[in-house]
Amino acid sequence: MPATDNQGSFLNRISIRRNQVVSMDGNHEQELEDLELFQKHVADRFADLLSQSEDTLGDGLLSISWLRKLLDVFLCCEAEYKAILLLGRDPSQISKPPLDKLVPEFHDRVVKALDVCNAVSHAVETVRNYQKLAEIAVTALEQRPIGDGQVRRAKKALNSLMILLEEKEGSNHKSTERAWSFGRRSTNATTSSSKDRATSASQFRSLSWSMSRGWSAAKQIQAMSSNLVAPRGGESSSPALPVYIMSTITVFVMWALVAAIPCQERNGLLTHFPVPKQLGWAQSIIALQEKIGEEWKKKKEKNRLAGLLEETQRIEKLGVSLIVFADSFQFPPEADRLEEVAVQVAELGETCKKMEEGLVPLQQQIREVFHRIVRSRTEVLDLLDQGGKVTAPVM
């Protein structure tokens, strides 16, 4: 087998082992070939993602389209993983060590991933709220002639947006959705009527958590990555490897989603998790991890953690700038100032359009990933059941 650069020492190890084994049945060789192919494919796909992440035109790291591609990669890898696990080998192998422990462990991890999928799916709705607020600002500021009325309207929307984006770690950011309709009244907390409204609305703040109480995305990711142990040299050609690869991919994908999209409780999100650097197929994943981790740290310092989604960041940046414009607006406006603003408004409009076109398909893809994980898990579990039990004669 030709050793490609990507595989590095790994393939060497495999080939050495193979040379050492005296008798090989054809099956085993086929397995190894499939395994190598799998690793190569994984490496290639993630390298692709890595190169797309350098895109500065808006489809780069953690943009909607990048995330969608990431999910596609996940689905492809998952399909290949399942094929390797189920088709290429004797099904009873699954009930023997080391798989008999690894596979259920994998499945537990995967259940957590299902919950993460749900949380992210809900959280995409929050992102759509950002989009809708931004759209109001765009509608207002696109009007000509532009006057105090439109600017006021835009400012109101943008202020609500900023409040939403300013998720402090550990706070219930959903409560600020109520800020939407309070408008100026939220600042005037002294009068009884607005106080009443504030308290009665706050009764239901707690109900708008999308996941159960105490559920934390950060903790789930942590738990998922906690027993992610690379198989040692001796096991590297065993079935433990594909399970490890798929586990790593799953954890990475979930982590990236959580970083990008503001789901429930991301306090203390890991910024990296250990993947041994010498694994060929993992190089791009490690690189991407580092990039995303960097971004996360940067944002954390500024206390604006409403998700690293590229489009969200763009909206934020433009929003801040437009608020400055709105604050200093005086009628009638100067022509060149107007032109500057028009450019920004157009960009904001573009971003909103991207979100409009991309968020719903993103949600659909997340559901697809969810269902695929469920199906695969069921199939493998069934196989495990059959391997472990003696089935009674039926009919």
Add this chain to the structure above:
Amino acid sequence: AARHIVKALGSNKKLTFSARKTLAELGTQLSTIAALNETKGDGVSEIEDRLCAVEEKILSWEEDQSMIWDSGPEEASEYLNAADEARKLTERLESLCLNKDDDEYKLLHRAHNVLQKAMERLEEEFSHLLFENRQPFEPEHVSFRSSEEDVLDEGSIISFGDESIEDSLQRDSVSRASEEYILDLVHPDVIPELRCIANLMFNSNYDQECYQAYTSARKDALDECLFILEMEKQSIEDVLKMEWVSLNSKIKRWVRTMKIFVRVYLASEKCLSHQIFGELGAVCVDSFVEASKASMLQLLNFGEAMSIGPHQPEKLSRILDMYEVLSDLLPDIDALYSDEVGSPVRIECHEVLSRLGDSVRATFLEFKNAIASNVSTNPFAGGGIHHLTRYVMNYVKILTDYCEILNFLLKDRDEDDPSSLSPDMSPTKEEENKSSISTMACHFQSIASILESNLDGKSKLYKDASLQHFFLMNNIYYMAQKVKGSELRHIFGDEWIRKCNRKFQQHAMNYERASWSSILSLLKDEGIQNPGSNSISKTLLKERIRSFYIAFEETYKT
């Protein structure tokens, strides 16, 4: 100035004809301009006047912290009229195609300002009205609290090794499909107001704000509803970890909630958005979907979690309940979310249903396996009816309630049944009955035979042959009785019952033989006669008869 000229010229009688003509033309032109100026001035000043009035009205409420709609219907309609007026004025001014230097441009600016303030205020009022006038969901109105928190159904703790199983496994008497039922989710008096505000905001291009206010308020209301129905949000992981008792009651709650939520609450919600946004096109559907999506998906997620969980046999009837309710509600859900916007909910629903179906099949198989592998180490004391027998027969009896569903779900797997029809064909009722019976019959009969062979195995634990038969006799009798005395009769068929009875009788006979044969042998002639003589040894005979009596009594006692 023009008049001066005219006067001066008029006095000059020596004007040439052309001069006079020019003057006349000049005169008419000047007067037309003057007239135009007046009408223009009039038109704009009219607008200005009205704008001033409107502005005053709207600005007067700016500083007021109380809610307009709380201050009475007159205030409210005055404000609405003022706002509407502002909108119209804005439109008129826009249509005048003013350029920047006109005074009127400033007027337009003012008008926009006023309109914006009005819209902002209306949005607040709208939210306030929605919030204050919502009518919290009261489950009592919908006969919700039927036998809700039965601590446990008698004997619903079921695991195969459980000795304490009661004879009665009650099927939870969930009320059959309720009718669709529309509630007033918001006080009906307020609805026309809301509609007016919505129409006005949409006509003024402030639709986004209105839409957001509405969906935000209704999402909260739906959350509140689920809270009242005690459906907590749970992660899939939590559900998988739940122990059976709490899971059991949660499932029952879920089944009831689904019915009420879909048929009553969602139907009412859709009606509400129609009432408010009915004249505004697609919005009324969009707003409904947007408001209800999250809650619906939350409910469906529980179904998903259940289907992922381990397939323990005791769950079978509960999962069947879940399948049944979801399958019943499917047409309602499809109707509620019939548009493109609603397709994610529909898709999810179908997905969960199919997954629950898989779960049913797997659990049913597990049920059979569990029967087969139920092993005892000691013979069952007393030789009476084993609790496994009781359990299985009672469970099977419960399953007859789900006959249709089981037929449908198990049909595909049923390779031995040659008369199984494809689900696509629509058979006549008779054919359907025949084929559906045979599917269930096959499965139930196979369950019975698995049970029998298991009982056979158990009977071998008895050293005493007669006890073996005694045990089997009792159990098979029980099985036959259970089948005869219930709907199982139709499923198993008379033929099976006859066979069963024959078996029972055979065992009874064997039992008799086994118990009495030793005694009867005592009565036999052999060995009594003294060898070589024809007389019967009296002593032997006496002994025999005595041991006969003893054995008889003993056997009689056991």
